[in-house]
Amino acid sequence: MVQRRTQDPTLRPSTAADPSAVHVAFEYLACATLWLLVGTAAGLIDALKLNWPDFLVVPWLSFGRIRPIHTNTVFWGWSSMALVGLALYVVARTSRVPLWSPTLSRFSLVLWNAAVIAGVLTLGAGVTRGPQEYREWVWPVALTFGSGLVLNGVNAYMTVATRNIPEVYISNWYILGAFCFLTILFTTGYLPFYQHGLGNVVIQGYYMHTAVGMWFSMLSLGIAYYAIPRVLGRPIYSYALGVLGFWTNILFYTLIGAHHFIFSPVPWWLQTTAILFSVGMMVPVWAGGCNLLLTFRGASGVLRRSYAAPFLVAGIVAYVLVSTQGTLEAFRTSNIYWHFTNFTVGHSHFAMYGFVAFVIWGAAYGLVPRLTGAEPNPILVGIHFWLALVGYGIYVVSISIAGILQGFSWVAGEAFIKSVEAAEPMWLWRTVGGVLMVASHLVFIVNLWAMRPRSSLVALPAAPAAEAST
Amino acid sequence: MSFHTSHRAIVAFAFFGYLALTVLIAILPAVSVQNTPGIPGATPRSELAEQGRAIYLREGCGYCHTQFVRDLPLDRPYGRATVAEDYANEDPPLPGTERTGPDLSNVAARQPSDVWHLLHLYNPCSVVPQSVMPGFPWFFEEKAAAAEGDVTVPVPPRFLSGQGRVVVAGQEARALVAYLLSLRQPALQP
Numbered sequence: 317m318v319q320r321r322t323q324d325p326t327l328r329p330s331t332a333a334d335p336s337a338v339h340v341a342f343e344y345l346a347c348a349t350l351w352l353l354v355g356t357a358a359g360l361i362d363a364l365k366l367n368w369p370d371f372l373v374v375p376w377l378s379f380g381r382i383r384p385i386h387t388n389t390v391f392w393g394w395s396s397m398a399l400v401g402l403a404l405y406v407v408a409r410t411s412r413v414p415l416w417s418p419t420l421s422r423f424s425l426v427l428w429n430a431a432v433i434a435g436v437l438t439l440g441a442g443v444t445r446g447p448q449e450y451r452e453w454v455w456p457v458a459l460t461f462g463s464g465l466v467l468n469g470v471n472a473y474m475t476v477a478t479r480n481i482p483e484v485y486i487s488n489w490y491i492l493g494a495f496c497f498l499t500i501l502f503t504t505g506y507l508p509f510y511q512h513g514l515g516n517v518v519i520q521g522y523y524m525h526t527a528v529g530m531w532f533s534m535l536s537l538g539i540a541y542y543a544i545p546r547v548l549g550r551p552i553y554s555y556a557l558g559v560l561g562f563w564t565n566i567l568f569y570t571l572i573g574a575h576h577f578i579f580s581p582v583p584w585w586l587q588t589t590a591i592l593f594s595v596g597m598m599v600p601v602w603a604g605g606c607n608l609l610l611t612f613r614g615a616s617g618v619l620r621r622s623y624a625a626p627f628l629v630a631g632i633v634a635y636v637l638v639s640t641q642g643t644l645e646a647f648r649t650s651n652i653y654w655h656f657t658n659f660t661v662g663h664s665h666f667a668m669y670g671f672v673a674f675v676i677w678g679a680a681y682g683l684v685p686r687l688t689g690a691e692p693n694p695i696l697v698g699i700h701f702w703l704a705l706v707g708y709g710i711y712v713v714s715i716s717i718a719g720i721l722q723g724f725s726w727v728a729g730e731a732f733i734k735s736v737e738a739a740e741p742m743w744l745w746r747t748v749g750g751v752l753m754v755a756s757h758l759v760f761i762v763n764l765w766a767m768r769p770r771s772s773l774v775a776l777p778a779a780p781a782a783e784a785s786t
Numbered sequence: 787m788s789f790h791t792s793h794r795a796i797v798a799f800a801f802f803g804y805l806a807l808t809v810l811i812a813i814l815p816a817v818s819v820q821n822t823p824g825i826p827g828a829t830p831r832s833e834l835a836e837q838g839r840a841i842y843l844r845e846g847c848g849y850c851h852t853q854f855v856r857d858l859p860l861d862r863p864y865g866r867a868t869v870a871e872d873y874a875n876e877d878p879p880l881p882g883t884e885r886t887g888p889d890l891s892n893v894a895a896r897q898p899s900d901v902w903h904l905l906h907l908y909n910p911c912s913v914v915p916q917s918v919m920p921g922f923p924w925f926f927e928e929k930a931a932a933a934e935g936d937v938t939v940p941v942p943p944r945f946l947s948g949q950g951r952v953v954v955a956g957q958e959a960r961a962l963v964a965y966l967l968s969l970r971q972p973a974l975q976p
């Protein structure tokens with residue numbers, strides 16, 4: 317059993333892999349993983365503070381300062397760097413050309429690391445734009461990050477523009493789209509001209525929602541559309557469904573940010589529009605999710621033996637489930653019970669961890685050894701998978717129960733402190749889940765190191781091998 | 787021209803499509819509501835309360851405390867429903883997304899005592915034993931004796947490090963309490 321698992325059957329050395337793209341992708345993954353450690357350490361500190369409020373009573377470690385450090389570091393440090401590292405590789409690979417400018421992306425990585433470091437330090441020092449979620453960074457920090465974003469976008473675009481095949485593979489639609497969307501989104505979130513008073517609330521709903529759906533989801537799906545066919549060695553179930561998912565995601569997802577402010581003074585038509593299109597989101601979610609999952613149909617042999625595939629399956633299943641959960645949360649009736657509760661915290665971790673992080677890991681395990689020729693220990697990959705899956709399972713279930721208990725306590729008209737007492741045992745379980753998640757990240761570091769590119773990495777001669785893109 | 791073979795078409799449609807939707811769903815609605823005037827007769831915040839608001843932002847209080855009351859029975863303890871006018875002079879407004887602690891839109895009406903708020907900021911458990919709110923003891927100073935003009939806080943001895951010492955509220959504690967006591971919903975004109 318163990319012997320069989322030590323060689324991933326899907327692992328065939330990649331022909332025509334561009335060594336510079338491999339190195340760049342790995343550098344992004346390595347920096348991202350360091351930020352994963354910092355970001356989840358911050359999350360764990362805040363979780364412990366809800367269990368023991370007297371833990372670490374220090375100004376720069378107080379709950380309200382650590383929380384934005386946690387969210388922004390895992391957003392912009394971990395998820396963005398890891399996804400973009402993989403995306404740059406996918407862009408070059410599916411275009412059958414070397415990355416347009418590895419130097420540009422290396423420079424962007426410096427900018428991004430500088431931004432995340434500055435972000436941690438400024439937020440820790442209390443320099444913030446206030447609790448406007450995911451745009452707490454003051455503008456110089458955001459501008460540094462934004463510059464890296466645009467440069468990477470240019471690099472991805474130019475790589476596709478110089479491609480060696482006529483078609484633009486579906487992954488590149490999602491990836492190039494994501495760079496456009498985050499550029500517009502960041503600019504909209506930071507320009508002040510329409511953000512006085514209630515205007516700010518309208519923008520906040522749009523910003524925090526579409527940041528997740530038009531950046532992280534788009535990149536994750538784009539990478540999944542490459543990684544899943546590549547790992548399985550078979551084409552995607554339906555190319556057309558991928559295209560349908562792309563356009564419907566743009567149309568529906570953009571319009572639903574106001575569902576974060578149901579029953580607020582935000583114009584009622586805007587709230588209703590948001591709820592309607594939240595239902596519409598079922599189209600891209602089920603089209604995209606089922607499309608990716610159907611690609612696995614009949615490939616159970618690979619699924620059993622590959623260590624990358626389980627991450628990808630778990631990630632896509634989480635994508636479908638968490639998006640459906642999001643639609644259910646948008647309704648006015650469910651909002652009464654769920655809004656303002658910890659249920660939202662469960663939802664966001666389900667999305668950013670269960671979906672995004674698992675796709676990143678699946679793609680990293682599925683693609684990086686193929687490029688570097690260096691495999692991680694499959695037993696350790698298995699330990700990573702189960703620690704992460706069980707850890708976040710405990711996390712999401714317990715924090716969601718906490719949210720439901722809070723909601724019912726409020727609806728019952730109890731004193732507020734009763735809802736705190738009701739949630740407390742669940743907060744302890746949440747910390748248990750969080751510890752397992754952090755432990756899994758330590759295992760991932762070991763595995764990532766084992767997959768590192770060695771200096772002997774050279775370009776193999778191009779061969780007309782069957783690719784996922786054909 | 788086919789989308790499948792034209793990266794320019796894909797990027798142009800995605801970019802301008804998303805930009806158009808952004809303008810329609812976010813920027814234009816924001817423009818249309820951003821100049822809602824404030825409630826006539828509402829008391830402007832004092833200089834000290836304004837400083838307190840900056841501390842409230844700095845310390846991330848808004849991650850756990852909303853300032854957004856809905857027209858729902860479960861929100862009645864927090865005051866009347868929030869209207870656009872309530873956010874008129876708030877930059878940024880602090881509706882919030884999570885209530886790990888209670889809503890504070892009208893906290894001054896519910897809890898008007900400055901001593902209570904000072905104790906609560908020094909150590910929340912001194913007034914609400916089950917509280918999980920972080921304390922901010924660094925906003926206070928423990929002294930052997932209070933000086934002229936000091937605002938002393940009657941902290942129960944078991945929350946103090948030494949016997950016979952007094953706790954004096956620092957500038958930040960006084961500013962934050964001034965802000966909290968300014969959070970009182972003005973009555974709406976009928």
